[in-house]
Every structure is written in C-alpha cells, then in structure tokens.
Amino acid sequence: MSQNHQHLESVVEKLVRExxxxxxxxxxxxxxxxxxxxxxxIEVNSETITTNDVQSFYFPPSDEIxxxxxLAEVTPAEWQKxxxxxxxxxxxxxxxxxxxxxxxxxxx
Amino acid sequence: xxxxxxxxxxxxxxARADWETYQRIDDPTWPMCHRLHFLQMATExxxxxxxxxxxxxxxxxxxxxxxxxxxxxxxxxSHNLQNGLRMTYSQVxxxxxxxxxxxxxIEMLAPTLAQDGPNPEYPWPDRAGQILAxxxxxxxLMKRLKSPQGAQLLRHLGxxxxxxxxxxx
Numbered sequence: 163m164s165q166n167h168q169h170l171e172s173v174v175e176k177l178v179r180e181x182x183x184x185x186x187x188x189x190x191x192x193x194x195x196x197x198x199x200x201x202x203x204i205e206v207n208s209e210t211i212t213t214n215d216v217q218s219f220y221f222p223p224s225d226e227i228x229x230x231x232x233l234a235e236v237t238p239a240e241w242q243k244x245x246x247x248x249x250x251x252x253x254x255x256x257x258x259x260x261x262x263x264x265x266x267x268x269x270x
Numbered sequence: 271x272x273x274x275x276x277x278x279x280x281x282x283x284x285a286r287a288d289w290e291t292y293q294r295i296d297d298p299t300w301p302m303c304h305r306l307h308f309l310q311m312a313t314e315x316x317x318x319x320x321x322x323x324x325x326x327x328x329x330x331x332x333x334x335x336x337x338x339x340x341x342x343x344x345x346x347x348s349h350n351l352q353n354g355l356r357m358t359y360s361q362v363x364x365x366x367x368x369x370x371x372x373x374x375x376i377e378m379l380a381p382t383l384a385q386d387g388p389n390p391e392y393p394w395p396d397r398a399g400q401i402l403a404x405x406x407x408x409x410x411l412m413k414r415l416k417s418p419q420g421a422q423l424l425r426h427l428g429x430x431x432x433x434x435x436x437x438x439x
Contacts, residue, residue, distance in 0.1 A: 184360050202325075210343060211374070213336045218324035222439060224349035232324050233344050252325035 166199075173227060174201055178263045181205065188265065189238060194251075195259040200230035202255060204244075210235045216244060218252045278322045282434055285315035289431050302412050303390035303404035310379040310390065316430060317341035320438055335380035342366055342373050345430070350437045354429070369423040375411045 178191050187209035194202040204216060218234040221227075234252070236244065243249040251257070292308035317337025322328070331337075345351055346362040355362060381389040388394060390404050414420050430437065 180359065184363055211336065211339050213334060213340060215326065215330055215334060215336075217321055217334075217337065217340050218326055219320045219341065219344045219347075220323035220325075220438070221348050222350075226349050231347060233347055234324070235340060235343060250327065250330075253327055254325055 170199070170201070170229060173229060174203075175263075177201070177203070177227065177231075179268055182263075182265050182268050185209070190265065191263045192257075193261045193263065194255050194257070195261070196254075198230075200232060201227070202232045202252075203234070204241070205233065205235045206238055206241045207235050208238055210237055212237050212240060214240065214243070214249060216240075216249060216251055216255075218255075274323055277328065278319050281315045281319035281322060282431075285312050285319055286431055288312035288315060289427070293428075301405050302409045303407065306376075306379055306409055306411065307390035310376055312431065313338040313373070313376050313427065314380065316427070316434075319434065320345070335382050336377055338377045339370060339373050342370060348437055354433065354437060365422075369419055369426070372411070372414055372417075372420050372423050375414065379411070 174193055178193075181191065182188055185205070185207060187207050189206045189208060192204040192206070194204065196202055202218070204218075216234045216236060218232045221231040221233065223229055223231075232252070236249075240249060244251065245257075288308050289312040292305060292312055295308065296305050314335055314337055317340065318331050318334075320341055321331050321337055343366070346359060346366055352359060352362055355365075357365065378384055378387075379389055381391050384394070386394050388402075388404075388407055388409065390409070393401050393403050395401055415424060
C-alpha cells in the first residue's frame with residue numbers, strides 16, 4: 163500500500179468516526195474507492211429524506227480534509243435499491259472496490 | 271472551464287437571480303404564492319449548484335426538485351462553511367437540524383413534490399373537492415419564515431448564495 167493511499171485511508175477513517183459519533187441514525191458508510199485523489203462516501207442514514215437518487219455533493223479539499231469529498235446520503239431502503247441496480251450510482255462510481263464501515267465496528 | 275463547471279455557474283447564477291427576485295418582492299403587497307415560488311426556486315438551484323460537480327448524472331439533477339434539504343444536511347461538511355459560521359461540525363449540525371423542518375416545507379412547495387397539495391404555481395383540490403388557486407391560499411409557511419428559525423434559515427440562504435464560491439469552490 164502506498165504512502166498516499168495510507169494517508170487517504172487514515173483521513174477517511176477519521177471522517178467516518180466523526181460522522182458516526184455525531185449522526186445517531188447513521189447505520190453504515192460505504193467508501194467507494196477511486197483512482198482519483200478524492201473521497202467518495204455514501205452514508206446510509208434512516209433519518210435522511212427519500213429522493214430515490216444518490217445525490218452526491220462535492221466539497222473542495224481543505225486544510226482538515228486535503229482531498230475532494232463527494233458525499234451522498236441515502237435511506238436504508240434507497241441503499242437496497244442501489245444494490246438491486248434500481249437506483250444508479252453517480253457517474254464513474256461502482257461497488258467493485260469499496261469498504262463498508264458499520265457503526266458497531268467503528269464506535270465500539 | 272469544464273462543462274460541469276459551466277453548469278454549476280449557470281445554476282448558481284439562476285439561484286442568485288431567483289433569490290434577488292424573492293428579496294425584491296418579499297413584501298405583503300405581493301401575493302404569497304409568488305414570493306414563495308421564487309424562494310423555492312432559489313433553494314432548489316442552490317442545491318443543484320453543489321450537486322452538479324458531485325458526479326450525479328446531469329439529467330437526474332435537472333429533473334429532481336428535491337435538492338435543498340439534502341444540501342442542508344451535508345453542507346456542514348464544508349470546512350469553509352464551518353469557519354465562516356465560526357462553528358464546529360457538531361455545532362453546525364445541531365444548528366441546521368433545527369432549520370430542517372422549515373427547509374423541508376420550502377422544498378415541498380415544488381408542485382411535483384406537493385402532488386395534489388398546496389403549491390405556489392398550480393391549482394389543487396382541497397379535502398372537500400373544492401379547487402383552490404395558489405393566489406387565494408394563505409400559506410402557513412409564510413408565518414414560519416418569520417419565526418426565529420425561519421429568519422435564521424433565510425439569513426443562511428443569503429449567505430450561501432452570496433458566498434458560494436468561497437464556501438464550496
């Protein structure tokens with residue numbers, strides 16, 4: 163694993179921990195890995211609203227997160243639809259290379 | 271300039287024009303429906319301006335009307351926004367959570383989302399089957415916009431729209 167990837171992974175893990183700590187209804191976070199120096203996350207949250215889309219919002223790199231962040235929030239039902247290919251992922255995203263963070267495993 | 275960046279700037283420009291129009295006509299001499307129509311449109315395009323660079327297919331962005339509440343739910347991830355509001359992530363989250371119900375009401379004004387309910391553009395039937403025109407309807411949201419939460423939400427909206435490049439570019 164390259165140093166760059168290790169750094170990216172540590173930033174993702176920190177971000178994931180923060181979000182689980184603050185979002186009580188956040189069930190899991192799917193990190194969609196990419197060849198680009200950016201972080202793509204899908205957060206499965208029962209508290210969010212249903213749009214039947216994976217709406218990924220872009221945030222530029224900052225001092226705290228030195229990578230572009232593309233973040234989407236979906237309901238658990240929407241996530242199931244994504245898995246069944248009933249809701250498309252954003253362009254260029256796929257589930258072939260991903261890592262899922264579960265609340266129980268991150269916050270214990 | 272990439273094509274996506276051009277789309278982003280176009281959504282932002284239209285959001286600003288809608289917001290400016292809302293501010294100009296936000297006066298009791300103007301019908302509630304027209305004031306709320308421009309407010310709803312400004313919020314929708316603001317959300318889309320941030321969505322368009324997030325890899326979502328453009329045709330899905332242009333066809334959705336639900337972009338504002340999700341925008342508000344995730345915008346707190348902008349460190350520039352946290353710094354601009356001088357709040358931490360958790361403080362912004364708690365603050366925005368209080369504003370989400372009113373944001374949701376604004377979003378639901380879009381006729382597609384309102385379905386056969388009150389919206390600022392098209393007539394709808396009430397429970398008794400009487401057909402109502404938006405121009406004759408007294409939108410309860412108007413009063414909520416005058417509440418402390420409503421006023422805060424509008425203040426933030428103005429800030430997001432005015433400082434979008436600084437916050438999200």
